[in-house]
Amino acid sequence: MSRFRPEPAFRHGVAPRIGVLLVNLGTPDAPTPSALRRYLKQFLSDDRVVEIPKPLWWLILNGIILNTRPKKSAHKYESVWDREGSPLAVHTKRQAKLVRGYLGQAGHPGVEVLHAMRYGNPSVGTQLDALRAAGCDRILIVPLYPQYAGSTTGSVADALADWMRRCRNLPELRMLRAFAGDAGYIDAIAASVREHWQRNGRADRLVISFHGVPRYTLDRGDPYHCECHKTARLIAERLALTPEQYFVTFQSRFGRAEWLQPYTEPTLQALAREGVKKVDVICPGFVADCLETLEEIAIECHQAFIAAGGKDFSYIPCLNERDDWIRALVNLVERQASDWLASPAPDAATLERSAKRANALGAKT
Known part of the structure; x- marks a missing residue:
């Protein structure tokens, strides 16, 4: 069986589309011990997060931590959970929606913006698949960690690399490293x-x-x-x-x-x-x-x-959906993708001519 995932159907004469993926650390699906156990197992199994020899850490994680910590952590999550879900997931989803809207107001209405969690759902791979399915062949990854660390931004790069290994037709990819001094x-x-x-x-x-x-x-x-x-x-x-x-x-x-x-x-x-x-x-x-x-x-x-x-x-609360922060985030995206955003989209006539040429070439071969 091929390790490559099925690719979206190729379409001739379609203008390149830009995708942006905002990535945060992650959250369990629910404030319950079972959900916390799944989340903590994924999170704490990442050797970017825990740099202990794997055999020893496997025994500690599976023999002690995953049998004791989920119940305690679930109680803590329950104290901050609201009707919409985990605060981190709620805010990150809203940030993605706002960034997309602000980019549209700035003259970039075709940019698709999604959010992902490095651990938990929606996963980085799932959301990258969604961007590809939406026709995005230029994708900017924006880890929402202002300060770079191997255990955070580095781990997002690992998730991106894992996705790329299963991708036959790779899009053009960029990743923001950090913005500690932005x-x-x-x-x-x-x-x-x-x-x-x-x-x-x-x-x-x-x-x-x-x-x-x-x-x-x-x-x-x-x-x-x-x-x-x-x-x-x-x-x-x-x-x-x-x-x-x-x-x-x-x-x-x-x-x-x-x-x-x-x-x-x-x-x-x-x-x-x-x-x-x-x-x-x-x-x-x-x-x-x-x-x-x-x-x-x-x-x-x-x-x-x-x-x-x-x-x-x-x-004093985090930036969350503050207008000045969302505008700063949009500015980060615009700077990272400035040449992509500056590329004019071809008009309908140009697209039609390109499609006809491609179809004619296809018929000859």
């Missing part, structure tokens, strides 16, 4: 903080929390740590903060190994014990709210800060 992205975050300050007053400290990764990834050459600090520095510059007014921390530690430090929750507890009464927290490593922001930060870290003596804790 001006539109930074401006949108800074604007969200200013708006929060206007409504609620300025906190004593701003904590800028990023998702953590194991420390050894930095030692082995992963640029994620540096890109996080770049983003934080640019946000602080936009907000005119001094080094004493903000902290860069890392959250979501998993396992016993050392991860990037300082850790978010212990930092918040230490600030409270030192007499800091009011903190604001942002998570610029996420462009859509999810379990790690809505449960870990807005609930768990909030409780930890108050329990340690703090008085006022505010989590």
Whole structure:
């Protein structure tokens, strides 16, 4: 049996069509132990995510983690799940819809924009198939990870490579690497903080929390740590903060190994014990709210800060569907695909002549 998937029927004289795929990390299909087990098995089986020798990790994952963690994680997901589903999936789907609409308003109505999840549904391969079926032969992949890490953006590239291995007629492909210092992205975050300050007053400290990764990834050459600090520095510059007014921390530690430090929750507890009464927290490593922001930060870290003596804790939401962020995202797409978008579509007469020539050549052969 051939490893290649069936290709869409080839159509002569059809203008090239552009597709854009926004990719986020992923989410279970439901806040249930069985759904979490499927999701965690896929996620934690990726050797980009866990760099432990496979035989040893297989025993740990299947013998311990998948038998204990799904029930606990399901309870956490249930606390943030809403009527439309997982917040991450809901926001990412809306972002794709808005990007498509904004591109249409900008004079690019033929661009197809879909969203995918690296783990869970809809998968990267499924959505790439959908773009190909829609006639897209130029596809831009946009991982929604502002800061590059091998375990995130690198893993999206792996999923793309797996799909390409099964594709006979490859489209023209591009992938955005990162946008840690993109001006539109930074401006949108800074604007969200200013708006929060206007409504609620300025906190004593701003904590800028990023998702953590194991420390050894930095030692082995992963640029994620540096890109996080770049983003934080640019946000602080936009907000005119001094080094004493903000902290860069890392959250979501998993396992016993050392991860990037300082850790978010212990930092918040230490600030409270030192007499800091009011903190604001942002998570610029996420462009859509999810379990790690809505449960870990807005609930768990909030409780930890108050329990340690703090008085006022505010989590400032992710960019989600903010207009300035969507416009920044559209601008990223336009820059990455500028030559594609600039190519004029052939008129009907040209298409008809091309089709006739192709059909005549086909008849001769």
